[in-house]
Amino acid sequence: MPPMILQGNDPHHSPSFSFVHRVRRQLWNMVYVLLFRPSPRPFHAWRAFLLRLFGARLGKGVHVYPRAKVWAPWNLELGDHVGIADGTNLYNMAMISIGRYSVISQGAHLCGGSHDYNSRNFQLYAKPIVLGEHVWVCADAFVTLGVCIADGVVVGARTLVIKSIAQPWTVHAGHPARQIGHRTQHLHEVMP
Template structure:
């Protein structure tokens, strides 16, 4: 998918086939996905699946969510992707069941090697566990895995994986600020 050793100043970073596929998706996004009414979640899921997304049941992807490459998207059952979210999935983005990515959040699966002569583009997957909430305007960087039940606070920056489940993280960079206890109360009741 990503060409190696190219000169990004005068040549593309992706193969012709990939660029063609992206243009087809961009046209479908602009003409059919983006203008669809908010409650038409099944329609948008159909369009994403048409381009290779793997989606569970009850997925709600809102019309102003930006998905860079549907073929690199995997959403579990009952996942919500809000308006204004950016899923820059140059590599796989996998989001577990019952997770929510809120307005303005950015999951960024690609970057550049600023030490390479050609500013080489590269990508790494992002994996969110189940029951994860990425709050409004948070940024999750490439290669990050987030454990089940984690909340990433609004406007937080996540550059490293979060391995402790059922915790709340916030800040720049995000750090653990508390535990989530709701799941503990349910399991002891």
């Protein structure tokens, strides 16, 4: 459990996150609204600088577009040449790691947090999400906490991923996701 999440609290009367975490998030929100979101689309290096300033670990050539929402940059790791489209939501209460040459398309939601609906206090909890290299999460797909996705996997548009996908270079779609095909790996081997 990430240390920022308070345990055993009453979320109806008290915060779910530590004071330090709430302050850090407010600082990031101000930077996001004032400097990140209004930046011109081609200013990828500027947005990468802002994310790194708040603790993100980013590879070279990363393209995070201005209307992508990153909940906590310090819980974000992107490999080289990753693309994060406008309208994506990286709700990274725990670490989200995305491998080289992967693309997260418009409206996709990677959700690293949830609640224990059987607990007395509706306990908040988080788990990491790990995507391999050359993964494509298509438009409006939803990937839930604790999921790992192997290299080369395509997650189809509006697909719901609730379990890890271990078979590399496969295509998945549906609610919940199921394998519907294979992807040609050799097309991607020319990239360093």
